[in-house]
Amino acid sequence: MKVVLLGSGNVATHLALALKAKGEDIVQVYSPNLINAGNLAEKVESAAINDLSKIDQHADLYLISVKDDAIEQVAASLKQVKGLVVHTSGTTDVKLLSAHVAHSGVFYPLQTFSKNKDVDFKNIPLCIEASDEKQLGILKQLANKLSEKVYEIDGDKRKVLHLAAVFACNFTNHLYTLANQVLSGHNLEFDIIRPLIAETADKIKADLPENVQTGPAIRHDESTIKAHLDRLKDMPELHNIYETLSNSIKLTYK
Amino acid sequence: MKVVLLGSGNVATHLALALKAKGEDIVQVYSPNLINAGNLAEKVESAAINDLSKIDQHADLYLISVKDDAIEQVAASLKQVKGLVVHTSGTTDVKLLSAHVAHSGVFYPLQTFSKNKDVDFKNIPLCIEASDEKQLGILKQLANKLSEKVYEIDGDKRKVLHLAAVFACNFTNHLYTLANQVLSGHNLEFDIIRPLIAETADKIKADLPENVQTGPAIRHDESTIKAHLDRLKDMPELHNIYETLSNSIKLTYK
Numbered sequence: 001m002k003v004v005l006l007g008s009g010n011v012a013t014h015l016a017l018a019l020k021a022k023g024e025d026i027v028q029v030y031s032p033n034l035i036n037a038g039n040l041a042e043k044v045e046s047a048a049i050n051d052l053s054k055i056d057q058h059a060d061l062y063l064i065s066v067k068d069d070a071i072e073q074v075a076a077s078l079k080q081v082k083g084l085v086v087h088t089s090g091t092t093d094v095k096l097l098s099a100h101v102a103h104s105g106v107f108y109p110l111q112t113f114s115k116n117k118d119v120d121f122k123n124i125p126l127c128i129e130a131s132d133e134k135q136l137g138i139l140k141q142l143a144n145k146l147s148e149k150v151y152e153i154d155g156d157k158r159k160v161l162h163l164a165a166v167f168a169c170n171f172t173n174h175l176y177t178l179a180n181q182v183l184s185g186h187n188l189e190f191d192i193i194r195p196l197i198a199e200t201a202d203k204i205k206a207d208l209p210e211n212v213q214t215g216p217a218i219r220h221d222e223s224t225i226k227a228h229l230d231r232l233k234d235m236p237e238l239h240n241i242y243e244t245l246s247n248s249i250k251l252t253y254k
Numbered sequence: 255m256k257v258v259l260l261g262s263g264n265v266a267t268h269l270a271l272a273l274k275a276k277g278e279d280i281v282q283v284y285s286p287n288l289i290n291a292g293n294l295a296e297k298v299e300s301a302a303i304n305d306l307s308k309i310d311q312h313a314d315l316y317l318i319s320v321k322d323d324a325i326e327q328v329a330a331s332l333k334q335v336k337g338l339v340v341h342t343s344g345t346t347d348v349k350l351l352s353a354h355v356a357h358s359g360v361f362y363p364l365q366t367f368s369k370n371k372d373v374d375f376k377n378i379p380l381c382i383e384a385s386d387e388k389q390l391g392i393l394k395q396l397a398n399k400l401s402e403k404v405y406e407i408d409g410d411k412r413k414v415l416h417l418a419a420v421f422a423c424n425f426t427n428h429l430y431t432l433a434n435q436v437l438s439g440h441n442l443e444f445d446i447i448r449p450l451i452a453e454t455a456d457k458i459k460a461d462l463p464e465n466v467q468t469g470p471a472i473r474h475d476e477s478t479i480k481a482h483l484d485r486l487k488d489m490p491e492l493h494n495i496y497e498t499l500s501n502s503i504k505l506t507y508k
Binding site: 017067068069091110111112113114119123124125133137145150151154158159160161163164165166167168170171172173174175176177178179180182183185186188190192193194195196197198199200201202203204205206207208209210212213214215216217218219221223224226227231237238240241242244248249251252 | 255284289295321322323343364365366367368371375377378379391403405410411413414415417418419420421422424426427428429430431432433434437439440442445446447448449450451452453454455456457458459460461462463464465466467468469470471472473475478481482485486492493494495496498499502506
């Protein structure tokens with residue numbers, strides 16, 4: 001497949017590397033910043049462009065992996081192409097593409113990507129959607145090459161997934177940060193808490209989280225909760241979060 | 255070492271199994287519930303008792319691993335013993351023991367334990383504290399047998415650790431539960447989000463969480479945040495938590 005990649009961020013980079021590894025031909029990498037486009041293009045033996053009017057009109061697949069609010073502008077520049085145009089966003093409606101291009105779809109990897117950390121696409125859930133059965137077939141074939149976890153999911157469910165991901169990933173990581181704020185205020189290293197974080201995530205690999213909840217709130221241990229809140233009295237934001245989440249746990253396990 | 259174990263819950267069970275595996279002699283397991291004491295005693299070839307007056311007075315170590323509010327009562331029954339008496343609580347002051355017994359200490363494993371999931375003690379941070387240097391030496395030797403991560407930590411820092419652990423473990427697991435509530439409301443399986451949870455925890459093994467935060471809030475992506483809040487309008491508790499944590503992220507990364 002001849003693929004044009006529009007974007008050069010974390011998702012674009014990891015996708016490009018995975019596609020290249022599977023033998024796909026990344027013919028162009030577009031970014032408004034030519035240095036960014038060039039950095040990624042070099043990794044996948046591609047051409048770098050920063051001008052949407054120079055896009056190759058004869059590729060099979062156009063992968064738009066830019067910020068959500070830039071997707072429409074990029075799609076509008078692809079009106080003439082005959083290939084399949086997909087975006088990788090969890091929140092953006094596919095109609096934003098179909099208003100501009102003949103064949104559209106979504107290719108949403110449900111994962112968190114970091115610049116300097118490799119990921120194994122084999123385990124990444126790929127959520128796909130397309131404007132018609134033929135295009136869905138093309139996407140499915142590509143997705144199956146990359147991952148063992150391919151889901152055909154409509155836009156509404158994809159948005160639900162993205163929302164759940166904010167709780168399970170973004171908010172979770174922020175709780176790690178808040179834990180580190182508590183520790184560093186007392187000269188304790190984050191390292192001491194890393195095994196606990198690893199085990200907390202490990203526990204739900206074979207169980208549901210509601211079956212393995214622990215801690216003072218589920219025990220309705222008011223004296224420990226009060227001691228913790230007292231200790232947070234000079235950190236009003238953490239105090240508020242502690243209280244909000246403890247109350248939610250207490251309500252869940254009445 | 256001759257060890258008497260007071261308690262039969264998750265922490266007591268995992269500790270007993272680890273001590274037994276290292277060749278320590280668990281002479282008695284106490285629980286007010288004799289069936290619980292018996293179940294654990296059988297696993298570690300010990301005697302089960304449910305009467306504090308029957309406790310062996312000549313053991314080297316008394317490990318109190320009961321609910322926080324039951325520690326004092328158990329300690330009060332050990333006034334005559336010459337061995338070292340320790341508890342395993344993150345929140346309880348060692349003075350609660352030293353008021354009753356000659357030699358006291360703390361042996362706090364910073365980990366979350368589940369009934370049916372094995373843990374490798376080698377990687378569990380063990381936080382120890384003792385009433386004097388000699389007792390500390392005994393505890394340190396025992397801790398080093400079990401784990402590669404032994405920390406001498408005073409009561410105040412231990413309480414800070416416990417508070418950080420609530421954020422990093424208990425609250426985190428509850429966020430997994432809330433994510434599952436979002437998913438199950440739309441007939442989506444928790445399984446689809448498991449790789450994301452695993453990767454979120456994996457990312458901070460070699461980095462600090464504040465360096466790898468992702469999601470709409472750190473991007474100050476107000477339109478996605480609004481769409482998510484709209485979707486949660488019929489789930490006021492999740493709406494509140496979403497708003498609270500998003501605001502905290504926005505404040506952290508201004």
